[in-house]
Amino acid sequence: MFHLLSAIFYVHSVQCAFYLEKRNTYKSGPAPIYLRISVDGQRTEDSVGRECDPSRWNSHAGRATGNKEDVRALNTFLDSVQSKLNVVSP
Numbered sequence: 662m663f664h665l666l667s668a669i670f671y672v673h674s675v676q677c678a679f680y681l682e683k684r685n686t687y688k689s690g691p692a693p694i695y696l697r698i699s700v701d702g703q704r705t706e707d708s709v710g711r712e713c714d715p716s717r718w719n720s721h722a723g724r725a726t727g728n729k730e731d732v733r734a735l736n737t738f739l740d741s742v743q744s745k746l747n748v749v750s751p
Contacts, residue, residue, distance in 0.1 A: 675700050677746050679723035679739055681715055682708070690714070696742065709742060711735060 676699045681692040691712035698705055713725050713735060724739060725732045 674702070675746075677743060679709070679743075680720065681713060681718050683715065692718075694739070698746065709739070711738060 678697045680695055680697065682695045683692050691714050694709050694711045694713055695706050696709050717725050717727055717732065719726045724736050
C-alpha cells in the first residue's frame with residue numbers, strides 16, 4: 662500500500678534565472694533565452710522557446726530592456742513562466 666508520507670519530500674532552496682545562450686558559433690542577431698532552475702544545488706537548463714537580441718538584454722535582471730510592445734510581451738511571458746514555477750515551489 663502506498664503511503665502519502667513516503668511521497669513527501671522537502672526542498673530547501675529553489676532558484677530560477679533566465680539568461681541568453683550564445684554558442685561559440687554565435688555571430689549576431691537574436692539569441693535563445695534559457696531558464697536555469699536550481700533545486701537544492703541540482704540544476705537543469707532548458708530553452709523557453711523565445712529569443713532576444715543581446716543588446717536589449719539585461720543579464721542582471723534576466724529580462725529584456727525597453728518599452729516597445731515586443732519587449733513588454735516577452736517580459737510578460739517570462740514573468741508568467743516564473744510565476745508558474747513559484748506555484749510549484751514552496
